[in-house]
Amino acid sequence: MKVRTKYHGEIDIAEQDIVRFPHGLPGFANEKRFVPLPLADTPFVILQSVDTPALGFVLIEPFSYFPSYEFELDEATVEQLEIESERDVAVYVILTVADPFHETTANLQAPVVINVRQRTGKQVILTNTAYKTKHRLFPDKVAT
Incomplete structure (x- = not known):
């Protein structure tokens, strides 16, 4: 199927x-309905809406940038997403790209x-956490 995208133009995707x-x-x-699309030559992924061409979220896999990042999924989310093992799961966070x-x-x-x-998929809102x-x-570089 052909999909118009925010960052990749018109592309073919499989169901x-x-x-x-x-x-x-x-x-x-x-x-x-979204399709994750790698952004060429970057660690970023675009979570592109299949139905709205102008809607694409910039994502990263967080563990490379935030090595101590961790959280537990609540049982309702595990059931809703039909997660059977950790191998089933990919985790991303949405970026707010600044200039x-x-x-x-x-996030x-x-x-x-x-x-x-x-x-x-599901965007999980973590509660009782220090994450913002x-x-x-x-992070800011330390002045030397």
Whole structure:
């Protein structure tokens, strides 16, 4: 199927590449079908809406940038996404890309969790956590 995208122009995707978000994403309840698209020569992934060309979220796999990042999924999310093992799970966080780029932030309070086997996803809002919606992706350098 052909899909118009925010960052990749018009592309062909296969039905099995689509990740379904049964409840949409917070603030985008009607957006239920997305395709993750690598952004060439970067560590970033675009979570592109299949139905709305202008809607694409910039994501990263958080553990490379935030090595101590960890959280537990509640049982309802595990059941909803039909997660059977950790191998089923891919975790991303949404970036707020800034200008200048070194001020870009990551939303660690609301990771995007995808069951790669079932092709279902959910943005999980973490509660009772120190994580915030704006963690600097590139911490300030220490002056020497």
